[in-house]
């Protein structure tokens with residue numbers, strides 16, 4: 001069998017709590033191809049972020065593990081970059097400096113001129129060349145998220161981990177950002193694992209949509225292939241009857257089979 005690029009190998013996660021051990025994830029298993037875009041969809045609290053953090057190396061699996069290019073990985077590393085919902089930029093650095101700092105740490109031996117041009121190129125790619133000298137406090141939420149995405153991509157990770165990257169944005173900015181990230185992704189085909197709540201976001205962006213069951217002991221309940229050719233356009237997808245079939249199957253999974261009310265955090 002061909003080795004998968006990234007394998008989630010029977011990952012379980014148990015949190016100790018005052019009431020005893022809480023099994024958040026149980027035997028999560030998935031093989032991901034190089035260049036694949038995977039969306040992880042499920043109800044609030046089912047364990048999506050926990051899983052992403054394990055893949056990032058920020059949290060340890062209680063059993064099972066993450067295998068990247070045949071090697072077990074359980075520490076954070078520059079081969080896996082995470083973009084969080086709330087940007088996590090350094091507020092005292094400009095947009096350019098935030099990106100440049102990440103480039104410097106992943107290209108320590110490269111000449112400064114090369115590092116500078118990489119940082120500038122990725123800021124330009126997300127449409128922010130004109131805001132390079134602004135600090136996070138001086139730009140909008142969408143612009144901050146663009147910087148965070150530029151910072152992650154500029155380090156050329158093997159795997160990009162997106163944890164609800166557009167969750168804090170208004171609907172219009174969110175749609176714009178989805179399209180921009182797709183455009184960049186279509187050019188360099190980084191392997192992506194993206195946590196989302198949004199069905200349409202998953203359908204527009206992903207090759208496969210991985211459905212998580214509700215916790216405790218959440219696991220993968222079903223995997224849907226997204227049948228649309230790339231490059232994709234929202235308008236074309238909406239005209240395709242396959243969109244409605246897929247959307248209904250996802251809704252049926254979420255609300256008929258695993259239809260617990262979504263709890264507020």
Ligand SMILES: Nc1ncnc2c1ncn2[C@@H]1O[C@H](COP(=O)(O)OP(=O)(O)OP(=O)(O)O)[C@@H](O)[C@H]1O
Pocket residue numbers: 015016017022024042043044045046047048049050051215265
């Ligand atoms: N450190 C922890 N200790 C105990 N329980 C935890 C801890 N972290 C997460 N959990 C529990 O594990 C489960 C999964 O949480 P997680 O944040 O991964 O869910 P999620 O699917 O990402 O949720 P959301 O979509 O709301 O962000 C939840 O029941 C949560 O309460």
